[in-house]
Amino acid sequence: MIGLRDFSIKNKLVLMQVLTCVLVLGLCFAAFVITDINGYKGRKVASTISFAQVIGSNSISAIQFLDNEAAEKTLFDLQEVETDVVNASIVDSRGKIFAAYTRPNQTTHVFKPPFRNRHWFDDQYLYVYKNIVDQQGQIFGTVCLQVELSQLEAIKKQKFEIAFVLLFVGIALAFLIAYLNQRYISAPILNLVNVMKQIRENSDYSRHVDVIGKDEISILSSEFNNLMDEVANSHRKKDEFIGIASHELKTPLTSVKLYLDALSKMKHEPLVHTFILKSKDGVKKLHNLILDLLDVSKIESGQLQLNHKDLSIDDLIDECIQDAQMNIVNHTILREGTKCDKIIHGDRDRLEQVLINLLSNAAKYSPNGTSIAVKTVTSDNDITVSVTDSGIGIAGSEHKKIFGRFYRAKDSNSVISGFGLGLYICSQIIKRHKGKIGVDSQEGKGSTFYFTLPLNGEQKLS
Amino acid sequence: MRIKQFIFIFLTSILVLSNYAFQVRQPQGQEYNLKAAFLYRFLDYVEWNNNSSWNNTTEDPLRIAILGESGLYGPLMEISRDKKAGTRTIRVRQINSVSEIGSSQVIFVSRNYKYGIDAVLNRMLDKPALIISEQKGDVEKGSHINFLIADNKLKFEVNLKTAARSGIKIGSQLLQHATLIKK
Structure with missing residues (x-):
């Protein structure tokens, strides 16, 4: 599994901005969708209650004169106005069904007591009970309606679509902005890394990182430059020392070598001769080492001349x-x-x-x-x-x-x-x-x- | 508390059940209960001529006369005890002769009244009283509202013409439930 630590700063920055955007937009859209759905439900309840009220006042006389047909006609006629009604019943004051209507091809719903003013939702329907009351406040019965929430799905779908498209656009914009922004942070860091790499590979301590602006990365870069100056300085001092030391050592050694050469050409006892040869050997090795040091010193200071x-x-x-x-x-x-x-x-x-x-x-x-x-x-x-x-x-x-x-x-x-x-x-x-x-x-x-x-x-x- | 509630529910259910049984066994009583209820509700939809002293809004009681012996009296008396017609109290009388009608606003002609609807119509011609009857053919004769039983249900017919002549306006909400309307 890839951990967050394995992401580059660039990706982390982009991810962070995109996540923030998703979170904020998501919350906004959730609120937006919920408010909208609740608004629709509220409007539906209000309109259904007024609708039930109309049915109720139109049915008072039918209930009074036990005229079921008239009541059923009322239900039938009014459902044309409110097409979402699936089942409608008028229940008399004793709780008995007085008139009922079921939309064609729909299952009949039996409304259950208590028959008092109330409404509730289930998965698909809104149920509204509305008492039929005359001007004197006498309760004649209850209008019960089962109303399909036909537009709810459409509204949900539409809102979710809008939310999804906007969310997508939002994420794309966030990504774009984050991608453009991250360059201000990750590019200088990557640049710094590149320079470090080059310095390590070429041992060229005089290279500097460009310092732009005054942010933390600029401070880091400028501190890095200072550090490199220190390193270059100490390198130079060391090279100078090697140069001087090897030069100073070479001069007396050359004379030692010359004298030993001269000595070796003279007649000596065999033991002395052997000692002289051993000394010559040692001096030669020493001379070679010093020559190496001198070469390095020349190379470092750029003074190695080729013929x-x-x-x-x-x-x-x-x-x-x-x-x-x-x-x-x-x-x-x-x-x-x-x-x-x-x-x-x-x-x-x-x-x-x-x-x-x-x-x-x-x-x-x-x-x-x-x-x-x-x-x-x-x-x-x-x-x-x-x-x-x-x-x-x-x-x-x-x-x-x-x-x-x-x-x-x-x-x-x-x-x-x-x-x-x-x-x-x-x-x-x-x-x-x-x-x-x-x-x-x-x-x-x-x-x-x-x-x-x-x-x-x-x-x-x- | 629980026991009291239980006893109350038990007694109530017995009352309801016995009432139901009573109604089943006594269709006559059921019929007049309904007729009384209908008659009472007619009052909401009927308007007496405005210039008459019998206007609905006066403080005087609304008088109903039952002509001839009738099972309607009991239930109607019960209603008149509890309820009002608008702001007016209801007063119910049992009479045996048209001469006793006096200033009643509503006259119910029982099927037991031996002289029939004609006697009432002759007497009450063009007077602002609502005439309600319960004999087949009465509405043709001139009764304003006539009860009848069809399909085991209580229904009513209306004669708008004679009602209008008597200065009585019958509301359209009432008319929509009438089986026959004579114009």
Whole structure:
């Protein structure tokens, strides 16, 4: 069952207005119909009583002289005036029927005592008893009438029809007005939601919601804008800090690296040499991490410069495999499929950085001794480069997150180090090449990372 | 209280039933009861000539004379005790001769009156008195209203011509119940 909570505010607003309208109109129409029906009944009673009065005064002499025929003629003649009469009787003062009339093809009704002035309704008929009284106030008998409420059904039907049509029109109008009105409330909310979504997806905290008017939603929007300003501010501060910190760290580290390089070229005892090499290794890792941080800082501040040139994809892949294989000793990197022989326009160093990153990730997350395959697939407009490993794989729910900043695989053990910035930098580089980056993977069944770049020089400098 | 009510209802029903039985066994009495009631009601629909001293609105009692022995006397006396004709009290007399009629406004000629309607008509010619009879053929002779029994019912005939000659107007509501109207 759908609860009220599952309705959108828009639908709730419309529903609320329509329900209010139905309720108010319903009550009005009920009052209108009831008043009308009661009015009809009242008029009918009044007219029937006067009718009975006329019959009564016309029958006094007939009762006095025991002239049943004259009384019956009176009944018969007068029913032509009041066609709704089904049964009519004149009862004498002792309660005996003196004259009776039944409309043709109708069942005879036997009027029951007490014969005093009264009237009542049943489902179909109105019953009226009216005493026949002369000028001296003597009661001669009673006129009893059973009158069909022929128009009641027609009146009911007509009133219900009018009420129904008006109710329908009312609901339609209410719906229309509610639908037009709700836009003033739900549209700004939906707009706010849209902006939030975009901010979440693009991490673009500088986006603002348009604030129109001074209602609660405007206050909410403007508070949201303020909040986003705060968030953007703190992000900027953080990025500035990362930029400054990594820059400040890089400078002394570069000199350390240079000195270590120089030291390693000198003659040393084997143990010292080993220590120097270990130090160099450590410094290299540190240097790479700082370079990553610097890249992120550049990307965030929009200062990542690309140096676009024409380059051969095959050459790029071959060189990367060669370079990577030097560092990756426990895995075999294979170029699978045919060479594509395509030239693209891009920043060679950055694309190399992407491919090397993908290759080293593949090595990092797959068991030793397995192979890593690099493959290209070309289509009319673009070329896709994929790197496939037979490693631990990535759960489907994580696919989108892994290209975010500081993302670390959940099961990552302490052996696998890094800031979790590699794929983020890769995705930003590919994005700036107007390409796409993605992953196909299942947990435990290896992963295929791929990126697609546009061909034929359609790509422009970004 | 309950017992009293019960006794009252019981006695009333016995009275009603015995009255009914009495009427059944005594058709004669039933006939004159009805005739008395009819006669009394005729008074409502009959107008005496305006210029006569017998006008309906005077304070004088309305006098009814019953000519000859008749079962009408009893019931009519009873009515005259309780009721009035308009504002006038009713006085009923039993007479045996036309000479006793005097200034009676209504004369009922019993079928037991041996000289019949003719004697009355001769005497009352053009005088403003309502003449009511109960013998077949009397209305043709000149009686204003004549009782008759047809289909086991009490009915009456009217002679408008002689009534008009006597200065008596008979209302149309009365006429509509008459079996014969002579004009």
